[in-house]
Amino acid sequence: MTSRPSKPAPGDQDSPDLIHDAIELIRQQGGRSTTPRRVVLEALLLSPGELRTAEQLLAHIQASYPDFTESTVYRTLALLEDLDLVDHVHLGHGPSHWYLSGALPRWYLTCTSCGDVLVAEADIFAGLVAEVAKRTGFTVDAGHFAVTGTCLSCSNQKAH
Amino acid sequence: MTSRPSKPAPGDQDSPDLIHDAIELIRQQGGRSTTPRRVVLEALLLSPGELRTAEQLLAHIQASYPDFTESTVYRTLALLEDLDLVDHVHLGHGPSHWYLSGALPRWYLTCTSCGDVLVAEADIFAGLVAEVAKRTGFTVDAGHFAVTGTCLSCSNQKAH
DNA sequence: TTGACTGCAAAAACTTTGCAACGTC
DNA sequence: GACGTTGCAAAGTTTTTGCAGTCAA
Numbered sequence: 001m002t003s004r005p006s007k008p009a010p011g012d013q014d015s016p017d018l019i020h021d022a023i024e025l026i027r028q029q030g031g032r033s034t035t036p037r038r039v040v041l042e043a044l045l046l047s048p049g050e051l052r053t054a055e056q057l058l059a060h061i062q063a064s065y066p067d068f069t070e071s072t073v074y075r076t077l078a079l080l081e082d083l084d085l086v087d088h089v090h091l092g093h094g095p096s097h098w099y100l101s102g103a104l105p106r107w108y109l110t111c112t113s114c115g116d117v118l119v120a121e122a123d124i125f126a127g128l129v130a131e132v133a134k135r136t137g138f139t140v141d142a143g144h145f146a147v148t149g150t151c152l153s154c155s156n157q158k159a160h
Numbered sequence: 161m162t163s164r165p166s167k168p169a170p171g172d173q174d175s176p177d178l179i180h181d182a183i184e185l186i187r188q189q190g191g192r193s194t195t196p197r198r199v200v201l202e203a204l205l206l207s208p209g210e211l212r213t214a215e216q217l218l219a220h221i222q223a224s225y226p227d228f229t230e231s232t233v234y235r236t237l238a239l240l241e242d243l244d245l246v247d248h249v250h251l252g253h254g255p256s257h258w259y260l261s262g263a264l265p266r267w268y269l270t271c272t273s274c275g276d277v278l279v280a281e282a283d284i285f286a287g288l289v290a291e292v293a294k295r296t297g298f299t300v301d302a303g304h305f306a307v308t309g310t311c312l313s314c315s316n317q318k319a320h
Numbered sequence: 321t322t323g324a325c326t327g328c329a330a331a332a333a334c335t336t337t338g339c340a341a342c343g344t345c
Numbered sequence: 346g347a348c349g350t351t352g353c354a355a356a357g358t359t360t361t362t363g364c365a366g367t368c369a370a
Contacts, residue, residue, distance in 0.1 A: 128288040137312030152297030
């Protein structure tokens, strides 16, 4: 686990920055700059807005680093999550889905009928967040949770 | 798995009705009236608004029916969920939490700091549900999901 | 050199499934 | 008697952990 992939992936412009900053942050906490940490960040950076399971990340990474293991994926994601660099959502059953936490907060709507995942912008639930805070003092953590329900096409299907 | 508990639990007034109706519904679908099904419903009826894990239900039931097994709990809950008699929430990590779906729809707010679960009434979310439906066509299923965030006391603690 | 980190293997936590015996209709 | 259900045991899925060897600082 020492070599780098032969060349940076295309569309990689901001990867070096983010990865450099992240590694710097890890160093500040007494952690070390290691290949797994760079590689997991790179894998998430390939499609910064997308959700990825640990298994998907592992499969992608193992194409270049066959020795990379599950446990390292999980340990690395946990570390990055502690530093608020990544986050994960539970879309329902099945594995957690991980993403870079840099992006705007979003809401994930999962259809219990077809399994599709819709993404909603944070402003949809701004009113809700304020209302919950006012009534209960609870600070809703946007982008950290999923909502289940029925998507439009499944609703239409059910209604014949 | 044939005998009944020696006497009905106290405060059981509506249990017979609900259980009877549920069994009737099961029969209409070609299912059978069995002790496990009655017993799981009874366990949930002990505290109708509360969330219970499969493990908690099992422990409670095994006090009266030592042979009762995990798999029967899960299979029974799945059946009752299919009939819309019970529902479950994922509060984050850990096991699913089950409840009778008869009650008013609610929202579960789990504090990522202390693990506490707050319950919020559905009307808090009415505006959100309408807004999501208008913008995306997605029908949010209230009471089926949990929201993470930080509760008031943990927020105060963090702020010193 | 020191100790943080990783790979490997095993296990933990939660849930599902196969099958033969059993109970309901 | 037919067949839906259950108990039991085994296995599936996702994630965590222990430990000895490896690598960054």
